[in-house]
Amino acid sequence: AxxxxxxxxxxxxxxxxxxxxxxxxxxxxxxxxxxxxxxxxxxxxxxxxxxxxxxxxxxxxxxxxxxxxxxxxxxxxxxxxxxxxxxxxxxxxxxxxxxxxxxxxxxxxxxLGGIGANRLRDGDVVLTHCHSTDALACVEAALEDGKSLEAIVKETRPRKQGHITATQLREWGVPVTLIVDGAARRYLDAADHVLVGADSIAADGSVINKIGTSGLAVVARERGVPVMVAAQTIKLHPDTLTGHTVAIETRDEREVLSDEERASIRSSDAPDGSVGEPGSEDGLTVENPAFDVTPPRYVDAIVTERGQFPPESIVTLMRELFGDTTDEPWAE
Ligand code: RUB
Structure with a gap:
């Protein structure tokens, strides 16, 4: 059975x-x-x-x-x-x-929040992407230390997790400026830190997080704004010790383009006026990767509950905590 x-x-x-x-x-x-x-x-x-x-x-x-x-x-x-x-x-x-x-x-x-809070000074402005409980823990601890902070919150298309971040920050009394993702570079000059979480961290210190994190980190480097990744050690990806890459989830294209929106693009465009279905061969492709990879050279610090690490040294912690056993005890 x-x-x-x-x-x-x-x-x-x-x-x-x-x-x-x-x-x-x-x-x-x-x-x-x-x-x-x-x-x-x-x-x-x-x-x-x-x-x-x-x-x-x-x-x-x-x-x-x-x-x-x-x-x-x-x-x-x-x-x-x-x-x-x-x-x-x-x-x-x-x-x-x-x-x-x-x-x-x-x-x-x-x-982790207490450690990350040490990086944040009174009066600092953090720029966030997506919604991360680990990143917010750093803000919360800094506020508890009596520091006042402000936040620039990226909306985070297509699912707008920036709204969850904004809600939490407003509950804590932090002034929030919400911006569209495309405005990030314009607002970086007003930020003291980029503060994000992670879904996975690879052995080379690459950070896998919500799509748009890598572009943000590159422009942050260009503007001289340090990038801080808050990620407890449960985010360390042991399979990457043996050369495996982290799978990047692709989500439904309807998160980006509704059937109605697709139909309107299709009807104004197609000579025969036919309405395309998602995934159909009508020449309109939508791609919706949910995450991207930020190379370690764009990351200034990975903040964990074991302390703060430069991305290049995360591999030592990964070996200590996970060894190189990557069994799948759920296999049949
Ligand atoms: C969430 C996301 C978050 C990390 C870290 O993506 O990218 O930055 O998961 O979050 P999604 P936390 O909304 O697609 O799940 O610090 O809470 O673990």
């Missing part, structure tokens, strides 16, 4: 795929919570069936989004701690392990 994945795990996976749950750390947290839910709700009567169900749940979660390595890192962490000879013991150890992962995640964010 098929191993049983509890419905709540399927719902979490759907919410991650639909980006109702999004952002690398939040996805990792939700995935760990979902494994605990699987353990609680598993109908398994034997240890083998319990483990099969848990692996199937982990696979379901793993397959949602490919770029943020915090997701497989979370699954690995929980599955490695599953221990016991009976279903009851396995269940309890899974629940404990998920809870400790989630506590560590929160603790790491707070510690």
């Amino acid at each position: 098929e191993p049983e994945v509890v419905p709540a795990v399927e719902s979490t996976a759907d919410a991650i795929a639909a980006m109702e749950i999004r952002g690398a750390a939040t996805i990792a947290d939700a995935a760990a919570a979902a494994l605990a839910t699987q353990a609680e709700g598993s109908p398994a009567e034997t240890p083998a069936a319990f483990r099969r169900g848990l692996r199937a749940a982990a696979r379901t979660l793993y397959e949602t989004r490919p770029t943020a390595v915090s997701l497989p890192n979370a699954l690995r962490y929980v599955l490695r701690g599953v221990d016991g000879d009976t279903v009851a013991e396995l269940r309890a150890s899974t629940i404990d392990r998920a809870a400790s992962f989630r506590r560590d995640l929160e603790h790491a964010r707070e510690t």
Whole structure:
């Protein structure tokens, strides 16, 4: 019989795929919570069936989004701690392990925030891209230290996660200037830092983050504005130690161009007036990569809960924390 994945795990996976749950750390947290839910709700009567169900749940979660390595890192962490000879013991150890992962995640964010805050001086202006809980933790800690900050927030097309950042910053009383992505270079002269998060960090110190981060980092270098990446160590991508590259997610083209917009372009353009469907051979292609790679030479500091690192030295930390084991304990 098929191993049983509890419905709540399927719902979490759907919410991650639909980006109702999004952002690398939040996805990792939700995935760990979902494994605990699987353990609680598993109908398994034997240890083998319990483990099969848990692996199937982990696979379901793993397959949602490919770029943020915090997701497989979370699954690995929980599955490695599953221990016991009976279903009851396995269940309890899974629940404990998920809870400790989630506590560590929160603790790491707070510690990282305190370290990142040391880079921010009273009166500084930060320029942000997308929405990152790790980046915002640095702002929050600086505010708690009594510094006042201002923010220039890039809208972040196509999904406008800049609005989430603006909402959080306004809740904290930080003055926010919201700009369209194309205005970033014009506003860099008014910024003291570019502050972003990461979905994955590669062994060479490359930063994989929301599409547009690399272009922002290049113009920041041109304008002499330092680029600060806030990323707890769960964002370190162990597979890159053995030469693997990080998969860049491509999302639905309708995020960029609705069916209606496509139809209007098509009808004003095509001699036969026919309406093209997304993906059809009508000469109009939309591409929607969700992330890009910023080379280490454009990054000034990677701020983690273990301290602040130049990107070139992140590999040492990666080896220490992950070794070179890149097993997939969720495999069938
Ligand atoms: C989110 C994004 C964030 C990182 C870091 O992309 O690129 O900068 O995930 O976030 P998406 P955090 O909206 O496509 O998930 O610091 O919260 O982990």
